[in-house]
Amino acid sequence: MNETTLLRDAGPEAPPLSPAARSAARAALLEEIGASRTVRGRLRAFLPGRRLPLRLGAAVVAVAAAWTAVVVAPGDAAPGRPAPSATAPAAPAAPGGIDLVAAEAVTFPVSLDPVPEGLTPLYSRRGGIAQYGSTPPFHVADYEPTSLVSGAPDAAGAGATDPGRVLLGLFPEDPRSSEEYGFWAEGDPTGTATVDGIEAGVWREEGVVSLLWERPDGQWVWLAGEGARARTESLVAVAESIVDRPQPVGLQFGLAPAGWSVGGYEESRSLDLVSDTDPALLLRLSAVGPQYDGTIDELLDGLPMAAPVETVTVQGRPGRLALLEGDAGTSPFWTMLGQLPDGRYLRLLAPQELTREQVLQIGEQVTAAS
Amino acid sequence: MIALSLHRSADPPSDAVHLRALPSALPTDAEVLAASQDDPERFAMLFDRHAAAVHRYLGRRVGELADDLLSETFLVAFRRRADYRPEHLDVRPWLIGIATNLVHGHARTERRRYRLLARAAGRPEEHGPDPADSGDRLDAQALRGPLAAALAGLKAHDRDVLLLVAWGDLSYEEVAAVLGVPVGTVRSRLHRARRRTRAVLDAPTLSDLLSDPASEETR
Known part of the structure; x- marks a missing residue:
């Protein structure tokens, strides 16, 4: 079942259209139609800002009331408790417990040199273990407009040229072999091109051009250019700028459980480590988007707590540590919130197999590129 | 002769043309x-x-x-x-x-709705599953939370494409016309939306989804 079908069958349901709401909407339309027959009405139709009085307020109240029972107010934190220090050396693991060791940098295997102007890469790694699909591991770098990635207004202004988008996929086999690889071009190539002396298939569609070729080392590369990048000649130039120079992904652990490996990462926003012996044990680090304007406590809104929220210090700034109820049949797990020097929030999820002190120690040494 | 007669009697009645014409009588x-x-x-x-x-x-x-x-x-x-x-x-x-x-x-309202739905789906049911529920229905229920979390995390223009196709029943060409972008862009956005949705659906537990950083973004 694909995602579209899933959304139809299991996506959020629409509330029913009540006869009253239907009648009100129809009456408003008829009023507008009637008014259009008058000069005043025709003018009114062009006036900006004319809107129906919204019942949004009532809807928000209704939703809020429904959630009152599960929202954890900031007051639930334990203000009288001393903030635990996370600067102590790594605590020895309890007998049979998990040791923490220095983590190696997590990298994306290739780079574009130079990075296309105006674009910033977002790195993903998928596949490899059951939770991340049935394919072998594969990597995707999505080069998106820098203004979109950073959340900052485009310095060149709204009238600046759209820099387009480049998608770089690196696969252990022909990506047409599994839908999970996401290769979207259909049918046979519409042409060919030469990349570093190797013939590549070319698919030209309106607005997008794709190249696909097999490297001498047996890996397959899919390069797609969108918008301003959707020209075969310039895309071939981008293809020939691929170098085997690993790039560190944006999120990094400084400390990690011994015997755990990278499970995957998604668009440079989350990084998962999983236990080599029990892939169900997961440690996830994520950074909250730069445009998030809520508070640290709002990041805990609605989450089912297994214990009161603690106020802690993470990297010298106020943080939160909470034990959350697990899903049905699973154990509670830790969530730790902290704040990065650039103001963004980070979140760490950890299983209870790690101690409270270990979670804080890991949180103390995570980093996130701006 | 009998066979010929039966065959002729099976011909469409002469007023079939009028019956077919009825729907097209509506503008x-x-x-x-x-x-x-x-x-x-x-x-x-x-x-x-x-x-x-x-x-x-x-x-x-x-x-x-x-x-x-x-x-x-x-x-x-x-x-x-x-x-x-x-x-x-x-x-x-x-x-x-x-x-x-x-x-x-009302983008914030939309994202908040998905987040609330995701969290609601993550709470234990007050009552156990009804044995009469089919397996498919239970599967669908289990996916409601992850799907809502996935929608909250999508970028607005990717979500538009996905939902115009899934819930609006629009073709790729219609989505392109509605959004004013080329069909190829629709396909690439759909690819990205599906990939990210699949990534969330593949997450180990629903609890993980609640920490999806994208769900806190405002773009």
């Missing part, structure tokens, strides 16, 4: 809209035909706010009816496109 949406330029009251027929579908699409995206946005959709459509070009788009996708633009003005 098409485009004809109604064109007629409403001079006779505005005719426009109400489009409301009668499409209000339920537009509300259903809106309701899945913004919940109760759909009542207000349904009304706004048809007011905007009525005011802009002179801009409608039937050669570009049928009326229903045109209306869905207007509704989509109105949803953009």
Whole structure:
């Protein structure tokens, strides 16, 4: 079942259209139609800002009331408790417990040199273990407009040229072999091109051009250019700028459980480590988007707590540590919130197999590129 | 001879042409809209035909706010009816496109709805599953939370494409016309939306989804 079908069958349901709401909407339309027959009405139709009085307020109240029972107010934190220090050396693991060791940098295997102007890469790694699909591991770098990635207004202004988008996929086999690889071009190539002396298939569609070729080392590369990048000649130039120079992904652990490996990462926003012996044990680090304007406590809104929220210090700034109820049949797990020097929030999820002190120690040494 | 007679009796009745002609006796949406330029009251027929579908699409995206946005959709459509070009788009996708633009003005409401739905799905049920529920139904229920979390995490333009296809029942070409982008862009955005949705659906536990950083983004 694909995602579209899933959304139809299991996506959020629409509330029913009540006869009253239907009648009100129809009456408003008829009023507008009637008014259009008058000069005043025709003018009114062009006036900006004319809107129906919204019942949004009532809807928000209704939703809020429904959630009152599960929202954890900031007051639930334990203000009288001393903030635990996370600067102590790594605590020895309890007998049979998990040791923490220095983590190696997590990298994306290739780079574009130079990075296309105006674009910033977002790195993903998928596949490899059951939770991340049935394919072998594969990597995707999505080069998106820098203004979109950073959340900052485009310095060149709204009238600046759209820099387009480049998608770089690196696969252990022909990506047409599994839908999970996401290769979207259909049918046979519409042409060919030469990349570093190797013939590549070319698919030209309106607005997008794709190249696909097999490297001498047996890996397959899919390069797609969108918008301003959707020209075969310039895309071939981008293809020939691929170098085997690993790039560190944006999120990094400084400390990690011994015997755990990278499970995957998604668009440079989350990084998962999983236990080599029990892939169900997961440690996830994520950074909250730069445009998030809520508070640290709002990041805990609605989450089912297994214990009161603690106020802690993470990297010298106020943080939160909470034990959350697990899903049905699973154990509670830790969530730790902290704040990065650039103001963004980070979140760490950890299983209870790690101690409270270990979670804080890991949180103390995570980093996130701006 | 008998066989020939039976064969002849099986011919379509002579009035079949009239029966087939009945549906086409109704004016098409485009004809109604064109007629409403001079006779505005005719426009109400489009409301009668499409209000339920537009509300259903809106309701899945913004919940109760759909009542207000349904009304706004048809007011905007009525005011802009002179801009409608039937050669570009049928009326229903045109209306869905207007509704989509109105949803953009309530992006926070939409994302909040998905987040709340994801968290609600993550809470233990008060009652155990009904043994009468089919496996498919239980599977669908189990996916409600992850799907809502995935929608909260999508970028707005990727989410638009995915939901115009999934809930608006628009073709790629219609989505392209509604959003004013090439069909190739629709396909690439859909690819990204599906990939990210799949990534969330593949997450080990629902609890992980609640920490999806994208769900806190505002773009």
